[in-house]
Amino acid sequence: MFKRIDHVEIVPTDAERTINFYVDIIGFKIQSRNEINMPPMKEVIYLKLGDTVIEIMSIDNPEPKSEAPWKVGYRALALEVEDMSKAVAYMESKKIPITWGPADLGEVLRAEIQDPDGLIIELRQWKKQSTQSLT
Missing domain, CATH: 3.10.180.10 (2,3-Dihydroxybiphenyl 1,2-Dioxygenase, domain 1)
Structure with missing residues (x-):
């Protein structure tokens, strides 16, 4: 359906x-x-x-967004990246700060940036070459 x-x-x-x-x-x-x-x-x-x-x-x-860090609702938009090191270097070259990470979480490398309104964008690199599923 x-x-x-x-x-x-x-x-x-x-x-x-x-x-x-x-x-x-x-x-x-x-x-x-x-x-x-x-x-x-x-x-x-x-x-x-x-x-x-x-x-x-x-x-x-x-209306402005709530500043509560752990509020009910959608938390982040996640973008898959090919290479976390290159993604971080690119963001830094564009003056976009990495607000969290990068961190090694086992199967993935993960970092966060924010859009102009402070909405969280997760950067995620799966360690295996093929795209993974969270199911």
Whole structure:
């Protein structure tokens, strides 16, 4: 019945700044931009990386995110990387701080960065060459 996660929605403080981060730093491509006439929603932008899609929702005056580190809700977006050392060096060259890790967790290497609004992005390198499943 259910097939897969279709996309993840993000409501940023500044849609253009967030789009630039995901496109210029992470490597997503803009798939589409659609103006929406449903205040406070102004625009919906779809970004794609491989078969992963993020929907950026441009909203007038969104409420700030909670600062509680362990709140109920989605915690992080996880991106698989080919080589953790290269990914960390790349982020540092772009002045994007590594906020946690990298750490060796057995089957994986894991680190974290944050997007412009402080949303957590996990960087994960599976030690085996093939993509792993968490099932």
